[in-house]
Amino acid sequence: MLVVAALVVLAVLLAWPVPRALARATSLRRAPRAALVLWQSTAATAVLAALLAAPAAIPLLVGRQVRLSEHWVTLAVAAALSGVVAVRLLLSGDRVGRNLRTARRRHRDLVDLLGVPGEGADRHMRVLEHTTPTAYCVPGVRRRVVLTQGTLDRLGPDELSAVLAHERAHLGARHDLVMEFFTVVHEAMPGFLRCDDALREVHLLIEVLADRAAVRHAGAVSTGRAIVAMAGGPKPAGAMAMADSTRVATARIGLLDAERIAGLPIPVVAAMMYAVSAVLIATPLALYLGAIAELTLV
Amino acid sequence: MPSTPRNRLGDLERVVIEELWTTADAHPEGRTVREVHDAIGVERGLAYTTLMTVLDRIAKKDLVRRERDGRAWRYTAASTRAELTSESLHHTLGELAGDTRRTALLHFLDESTPEELDELRAALAELEARRPDEAKR
Numbered sequence: 535m536l537v538v539a540a541l542v543v544l545a546v547l548l549a550w551p552v553p554r555a556l557a558r559a560t561s562l563r564r565a566p567r568a569a570l571v572l573w574q575s576t577a578a579t580a581v582l583a584a585l586l587a588a589p590a591a592i593p594l595l596v597g598r599q600v601r602l603s604e605h606w607v608t609l610a611v612a613a614a615l616s617g618v619v620a621v622r623l624l625l626s627g628d629r630v631g632r633n634l635r636t637a638r639r640r641h642r643d644l645v646d647l648l649g650v651p652g653e654g655a656d657r658h659m660r661v662l663e664h665t666t667p668t669a670y671c672v673p674g675v676r677r678r679v680v681l682t683q684g685t686l687d688r689l690g691p692d693e694l695s696a697v698l699a700h701e702r703a704h705l706g707a708r709h710d711l712v713m714e715f716f717t718v719v720h721e722a723m724p725g726f727l728r729c730d731d732a733l734r735e736v737h738l739l740i741e742v743l744a745d746r747a748a749v750r751h752a753g754a755v756s757t758g759r760a761i762v763a764m765a766g767g768p769k770p771a772g773a774m775a776m777a778d779s780t781r782v783a784t785a786r787i788g789l790l791d792a793e794r795i796a797g798l799p800i801p802v803v804a805a806m807m808y809a810v811s812a813v814l815i816a817t818p819l820a821l822y823l824g825a826i827a828e829l830t831l832v
Numbered sequence: 833m834p835s836t837p838r839n840r841l842g843d844l845e846r847v848v849i850e851e852l853w854t855t856a857d858a859h860p861e862g863r864t865v866r867e868v869h870d871a872i873g874v875e876r877g878l879a880y881t882t883l884m885t886v887l888d889r890i891a892k893k894d895l896v897r898r899e900r901d902g903r904a905w906r907y908t909a910a911s912t913r914a915e916l917t918s919e920s921l922h923h924t925l926g927e928l929a930g931d932t933r934r935t936a937l938l939h940f941l942d943e944s945t946p947e948e949l950d951e952l953r954a955a956l957a958e959l960e961a962r963r964p965d966e967a968k969r
Contacts, residue, residue, distance in 0.1 A: 643895065646842055648913065
């Protein structure tokens with residue numbers, strides 16, 4: 535019965551206090567890839583623990599190690615948790631996925647009609663006749679990188695190549711799927727449990743990750759200048775954009791050439807985050823397998 | 833651009849809506865497929881049916897409206913080019929998620945204060961100071 539209770543507690547911890555604490559650990563942004571893995575494993579572990587709580591009780595009941603009459607409270611909580619989480623995740627996944635795809639299809643139709651297409655390797659690019667500098671990508675199978683004429687006019691060649699490297703990183707690494715996963719989990723939670731800061735932090739980490747690609751391509755200074763030039767521009771939804779709020783843009787510039795976290799070299803901290811992620815995701819699985827093992831031993 | 837059928841149709845869609853936009857003032861009642869064909873199809877050697885397909889495709893995307901006029905359809909652009917450009921640059925995440933509660937979330941279009949802009953420029957200046965070699969380029 536301890537296994538079931540542990541799974542319930544794990545799910546609750548990872549759904550409530552952990553994301554709130556993680557969203558405040560802003561120094562982890564300096565290792566965006568490892569931080570994103572940690573966020574993903576936190577969310578996935580919470581979901582797994584919740585989904586496995588009720589199934590873990592089954593071998594215990596079958597093996598007659600626990601009596602329903604003695605532990606009905608724990609069992610009821612576990613059953614309710616697993617059932618509610620499963621249903622809410624399915625509903626949220628369906629809604630988020632459908633809305634995203636509708637918005638992107640509409641957007642792609644619009645930019646295909648309005649934008650001048652690029653040629654050759656740039657055939658996914660569309661240039662919109664608008665003075666506000668902005669750049670974003672519309673992810674998906676028929677992906678698009680959208681720039682305004684204002685972007686082309688205002689940015690120098692190095693800055694422009696930083697912007698394009700940033701957008702290509704989003705498209706190439708399918709950052710949209712990472713964001714979609716978090717949005718589905720976020721929306722599946724009841725309102726009082728949702729942590730908007732967590733979703734915002736994940737979104738920032740994805741931008742920082744794409745900035746890294748831009749730095750490799752065009753250097754930190756050109757990337758920084760591009761971020762400043764694009765800050766404040768409009769950004770359509772369901773797209774991933776170079777434009778952000780000014781405060782977010784300021785944070786991103788500070789992260790372009792970060793080298794240490796809390797005095798430690800970034801690879802060391804990243805390795806620690808990967809290790810924690812692996813332990814996290816292994817925990818509910820180990821607990822569940824433990825419950826099954828007890829059944830076979832009987 | 834490789835001329836796949838989809839690309840070719842995409843190019844034609846742009847030519848056709850361009851024609852509807854430029855003639856919108858002269859023909860507020862809209863244009864029939866025949867008129868569009870006479871205006872842009874003949875010189876390009878396009879079949880009447882090709883233009884019918886193209887107009888039908890844009891109509892399905894709700895980007896043009898059509899009305900019955902006798903036995904023919906009359907097509908008008910649903911919005912001006914400026915309206916569509918503005919729409920594409922201002923889709924909000926609220927619409928996207930189909931949930932008004934989330935409009936403010938991840939929607940970073942809030943107006944910047946002068947202090948925030950100063951901080952942004954200061955951050956860039958610091959970055960440039962840390963990397964003088966790159967900054968000179």
